[in-house]
Amino acid sequence: MASSANSNIVPKLYRSVMEDVINEVRELFLDEGVDEQVLMELKTLWESKLMQSKAVDGFHTEEQQVLNAQQQQQAQQAQLTQAQSQTQQMLLPPAQQAPQQQVIVQDPKILQHMSATGMSAAATAATLALPTGVTPFQQLITPQGQILQVVRAANGAQYIIQPQQQMVLQQQVLPQMQAGGVQAPVIQQVLTPIQGGLSQQTGVIIQPQQIVLTGNKVQQNTQVMQAAAMAVQQAQGAAQIQAQAQAQPPQQQTQQQQASQQQQPPMMLQVDGAGDTSSEEDEEEEDEYDEDEDEDKEKDGGEDGQVEEEPLNSGDDVSDEEDQELFDTENVVVCQYDKIHRSKNKWKFHLKDGIMNLNGRDYVFSKAIGDAEW
C-alpha cells in the first residue's frame, strides 16, 4: 500500500501526544479545581474530533474495548432475549419485538415510552432526563433506580448502556453506566427483556470512543443516582455543546431524525442561496453594474471610452482565491526549515519536523527535501 508507512506512524504518534498532553495537564486541571471528569471530557472530545476528521486511522484503545464490549453485549443480548425477564423489565415497546432492536430514542416520546413500560425491576422508577434540544447524551433512570446512560455513538448509533451481567445483587441489576463523549445526536436504544432479577442484558453497543464506566451499586440508589447525575450533568453539558457544535451530516443521515433532533448543524460556509455567508453583495452589485453598463454601451453605441472602462476593470480581479476557498482541503504543510536555497528561479527546500495534510489525510516527516521552479 502506498501510505502504509506513514499511516502506521501517525495514529500512534497522535495517541502518544494526546496521552502526554492529557497527563501533563491533569495537574493544571486539579490546580484550577477542575474536576477530572472535565479532563476526561476533553480527551473524549479531542479523540472524537480526530475520528471525525478522518485524517487519521485512529483507534483508541478504549474504543477497542468498547467494540469488544459491544460484541459481548450482543452475544449476551441474544441469550437474554430468549429468556424474558420477570420482574425486572426494561422494555421499550419497539424493543420488545426483537432481541436487538435499535429504537431510536427521540427525546420526550421515547422517554414517555420508557416510563410507561412495565418496569418492575427491583429498582425504582425510571426517569429519563433528556437535555432539551440537543441530546447526545441521555440518562435514563429506571424505576428501579438503575441509571442507564444512553450514549450516542460516533456513527450515529446510539445505545443505551445497560449493565452487563456481572454482579448480581439479589433482584437488582447492576447497571454499568457508560458515559461517553457521545457524539451522534441520535440515540438508539437497544433494550432486551431482563431476566428475573438477576441479569440485565442490553444490546448496548457502545461506539463512542470513550466510555467511562461508573460502577453503580443498585443497592444504594441514591448514591448511584447522585454519582450518575453528576457524571451525566457534566457529560450532558459537554455533550450538548458537542452536539450543537457538531454538524455531522453523516451521523445525522444514519439516524432517524425526527422531532427530537432539534439540532441544527452549525453554521457552514454557504456560498450561495438564501443563507449566503460570504459577502457577495459587492460582487453582485458589480455584476449588475457591469450588465447595466454593457446595455448602455450597446444602446449608446459606445460613445466614450469611459463606458468601456468599467467592464474592462471588472475583469482584472483574479478569482483564484474564491475557487480555492470552496475547496474542501487546503493541503498544508506545517514544519520548520533547515535551509532554503534559491538559484535564479530554482528553489531548494530543506525542511524538518513537519505535519502534512494532503488530500484530507495526515502525514508526518522528520525531514523533507524539495525542489521547485518559480
Added chain:
Amino acid sequence: MAYQLYRNTTLGNSLQESLDELIQSQQITPQLALQVLLQFDKAINTALANRVRNRVNFRGSLNTYRFCDNVWTFVLNDVEFREVTDLVKVDKVKIVACDGKNTGSNAAE
C-alpha cells in the same frame, strides 16, 4: 517556548475546538485552555523531533514565496510528495515553515 506552529493541524485544531467547547460550557477557563495549548505545543514539538524518523521528497512549481518574521510561506502547484512507499500528488499546497535552527523564538502559526 516551543513553536505554536502546530496548532493549525488536525491534531491541534481538534484540541482547540474541544477546549472551546469546554469554555463555552464554562467547564474550564480560557486561561486553563491556554495552558493546555502551551502544553500541547511542547508535546508535539518533542514528539516530532524524537518519535518521527522518516524522510519525504517533493517536487513541484513554486507559485508564491514569502519570508516574514523568519517564517517562510510557500505556495506550490502540481506537487508530488514522495516517500519510500508513497506517492501523493496535490494541485496546490501551502507550506509554512518556522526557523528550525532557533526554537527559542515563539512564532505564531
